[in-house]
Amino acid sequence: SYVLTQPPSVSVSPGQTASISCSGDELGEKYTSWYQQRPGQSPLLVIYQDTKRPSGIPERFSASNSGNTATLTISGTQPMDEADYYCQTWDSNTVMFGGGTKVTVL
């Protein structure tokens, strides 16, 4: 089965840049999405089709996908960005999620 691998945690200082990786075999050949999940809340889509931001998502959220790795970047990280982040892709009508990365804003 296809596996997406994320680091368990990332720490960042307020105002700095956080980068979260998501690795999978030839992931760059698939579309990747990213979700933010704050404690007690449902996941919120922050990136779809590798690089697109839904309406209402701040511009400080950006992403890329190439080779075997997709990356979510949060520029000028704010305390409200502290959350779990999940990558997701699909292939042949099967959906896969990464294990999630906890972003801590110190």
Next chain:
Amino acid sequence: QLQLQESGPGLVKPSETLSLTCTVSGGSISSSGYYWGWIRQPPGKGLEWIGNIYYSGNTYYNPSLKRRVTISVDTAKNQFSLKLSSVTAADTAVYYCARPGEVGATTWFDPWGQGTLVTVSS
């Protein structure tokens, strides 16, 4: 604005069948052309896709759960449902319903319901 709301028992006994319903408002399941999905999240753990269904009844399931999962749709009630048989404590999770983001395809999910916690315990 499309909204999804999960409902069903919060407690299920081991070996029994978990049954949940997702009610869709602000849009029609049958006329939208979208698939509709179920995802779950065990306490303190990550997200796991369960399966998707089209309004016509066409389904796609997670291979690891396929043997125990049935997803169905009721277009008259604008609802779709999840049944998971032979549950164990490992099936304890928050269950979310969500809609894939593109018509007629398995893609990203947006929006999501608020989720409902189902505990498997005697």
